[in-house]
Amino acid sequence: MCGTCEVLIRENYKTIRKASLKFTSRFVETNDLINTVVLKFLNWKKNKQEANQPISINNGFFYTITKNAAIDAQSIDTVNFEDEVTAYETNAFNNTEIHQNLIAKTKFSSPENHAFIFRYLQDLDEKEKDAFLSVVTEEPVEDYQSRNNIENYHQALKRRRRAFQKAQSRLIIDDDNVVSINSREGL
Amino acid sequence: MGSIILDIQKLNNFFVNPDNQNSWENQEIEKFIKRAFLIGKDKTIEDVFEKDLGLISLQFDHYEFFKLSKNKNAVQFFNKFIKEKEDFDDVLFDLAENNYNDFYWLYNDNYHPPIERPKLEISASASESFESRNTIAENFSQREDETQSDIKPIIKEIESKIEFVEGILYQLKLKRDMGQENLLNDNLKNLIQSHIYKRMKEGSYPEETSFWEKLLNSTSAQIEEANDFFNNDYSRTREFFERTLSDLENLKYQILNIDLNEFGADKNFSSNLNEIYDDSFSVEMSSVYPGSYDFEEEIPETIEETLDRLTRKINITINKDLFVNTFAMDRFFTYDKDITKMKSEVLPIIEEWEEE
Numbered sequence: 001m002c003g004t005c006e007v008l009i010r011e012n013y014k015t016i017r018k019a020s021l022k023f024t025s026r027f028v029e030t031n032d033l034i035n036t037v038v039l040k041f042l043n044w045k046k047n048k049q050e051a052n053q054p055i056s057i058n059n060g061f062f063y064t065i066t067k068n069a070a071i072d073a074q075s076i077d078t079v080n081f082e083d084e085v086t087a088y089e090t091n092a093f094n095n096t097e098i099h100q101n102l103i104a105k106t107k108f109s110s111p112e113n114h115a116f117i118f119r120y121l122q123d124l125d126e127k128e129k130d131a132f133l134s135v136v137t138e139e140p141v142e143d144y145q146s147r148n149n150i151e152n153y154h155q156a157l158k159r160r161r162r163a164f165q166k167a168q169s170r171l172i173i174d175d176d177n178v179v180s181i182n183s184r185e186g187l
Numbered sequence: 188m189g190s191i192i193l194d195i196q197k198l199n200n201f202f203v204n205p206d207n208q209n210s211w212e213n214q215e216i217e218k219f220i221k222r223a224f225l226i227g228k229d230k231t232i233e234d235v236f237e238k239d240l241g242l243i244s245l246q247f248d249h250y251e252f253f254k255l256s257k258n259k260n261a262v263q264f265f266n267k268f269i270k271e272k273e274d275f276d277d278v279l280f281d282l283a284e285n286n287y288n289d290f291y292w293l294y295n296d297n298y299h300p301p302i303e304r305p306k307l308e309i310s311a312s313a314s315e316s317f318e319s320r321n322t323i324a325e326n327f328s329q330r331e332d333e334t335q336s337d338i339k340p341i342i343k344e345i346e347s348k349i350e351f352v353e354g355i356l357y358q359l360k361l362k363r364d365m366g367q368e369n370l371l372n373d374n375l376k377n378l379i380q381s382h383i384y385k386r387m388k389e390g391s392y393p394e395e396t397s398f399w400e401k402l403l404n405s406t407s408a409q410i411e412e413a414n415d416f417f418n419n420d421y422s423r424t425r426e427f428f429e430r431t432l433s434d435l436e437n438l439k440y441q442i443l444n445i446d447l448n449e450f451g452a453d454k455n456f457s458s459n460l461n462e463i464y465d466d467s468f469s470v471e472m473s474s475v476y477p478g479s480y481d482f483e484e485e486i487p488e489t490i491e492e493t494l495d496r497l498t499r500k501i502n503i504t505i506n507k508d509l510f511v512n513t514f515a516m517d518r519f520f521t522y523d524k525d526i527t528k529m530k531s532e533v534l535p536i537i538e539e540w541e542e543e
Binding site for chain 1: 273276277280281284285500501502503522525526528529530532533534536537538539540541
């Protein structure tokens with residue numbers, strides 16, 4: 001089981017990080033969400049395997065899990081984190097240590113790194129964060145378009161461009177030496 | 188209502204105070220500027236600077252106009268304008284984000300600002316060699332494998348050096364006679380000699396005669412040096428440039444004719460690839476044409492076709508005059524620079540993965 005867990009996490013940890021950044025702002029919050037998402041994924045995978053069902057992950061899969069987990073985390077009545085952990089520990093057999101290791105690796109390694117990314121994200125809403133991260137992590141426009149159910153390429157691109165421009169303003173605030181589009185206005 | 192004589196000063200004044208509320212003239216200037224900003228997308232240079240002038244009489248050409256992209260007020264006005272023309276901004280962003288290399292090469296190959304590029308006169312023989320170079324370049328562009336696209340920058344660099352050397356050589360040949368004639372000015376020497384003779388006849392002081400004789404000697408020495416240059420140095424210079432030209436052309440020829448089969452590491456890969464390609468091609472062609480077949484060379488894309496291909500997904504048409512629109516091109520380059528910077532900062536953190 002754990003061989004495939006590692007393969008799947010390694011294939012998707014970047015998406016999990018990006019999706020978690022979309023719904024959180026503080027370092028601890030983001031890493032807690034990553035923790036929950038990976039646990040949920042491992043449970044889901046275990047259940048699928050037990051039911052002998054295929055494990056199919058499309059490019060919106062982790063965004064959906066993360067969104068649901070973020071909603072759960074924000075709503076006191078529906079938070080069931082303990083249950084998630086119990087279910088995970090029950091199902092994990094002897095692989096707990098390996099899985100914990102995968103979770104730890106998926107989390108952001110330091111508050112500084114998290115803060116470094118967040119200086120671009122701080123003025124953006126959820127959709128804008130998603131669009132911005134899509135641009136700077138080289139996600140193809142078509143993938144971004146399909147996982148957000150956007151009608152056409154141009155609309156998807158427009159959304160990315162607007163989010164990018166909003167984040168661009170941080171370049172001027174944080175680094176006076178960088179000439180960006182907005183800073184050109186003041187030349 | 189009369190006509191407007193529009194010069195750069197008036198444009199500068201407009202950018203400082205683009206208020207058009209109470210001025211018919213400012214309204215017309217604004218319309219003109221906005222049409223010019225759209226060059227490359229909805230407009231061409233011809234549309235804006237020749238056809239749709241209306242009541243405006245222009246005192247500058249499009250190069251003068253686009254030099255205003257260095258003017259902070261003009262850039263501010265453009266930034267405001269493009270916020271209202273999001274489609275144009277979208278296409279510039281898409282080119283920077285998703286088609287930077289293709290678009291940049293196209294721009295690099297086709298945009299030659301007259302002020303930045305030295306103008307070299309080309310002789311008939313020189314243009315012939317340019318044509319043959321173009322043919323090689325066209326052949327080159329038809330090769331589509333990765334190795335070829337990797338060496339494209341090298342070839343381009345060699346070609347620019349060849350062009351430069353050809354220009355110098357041409358100038359050397361063209362100017363030799365004229366230069367020799369003008370530098371070996373025996374007339375000057377004769378004039379000084381006549382002057383000395385005249386002054387001696389008039390009874391000049393020996394000091395004055397001595398002064399002019401020194402000048403005469405110096406002129407004679409200069410003539411000797413010039414003769415020496417044209418007999419020796421000039422020939423060496425010309426020979427040097429001819430040798431350089433030949434070396435560059437040879438270098439280019441060798442790179443363009445690299446045979447991967449000659450390199451051990453790629454031998455198997457290359458031959459396998461060729462076999463696979465040959466086989467599938469033969470099967471394909473024999474099913475269509477059971478007998479013999481003629482292989483028709485693929486015609487290279489025109490600039491317009493390339494631009495259409497690059498903007499097909501976004502479904503917005505642009506034209507090659509965009510290269511001249513420095514306001515838009517600056518925005519494209521800024522997008523690329525900022526995207527690159529942000530990627531370099533964010534991506535390593537998102538991709539970080541600690542190995543066991």
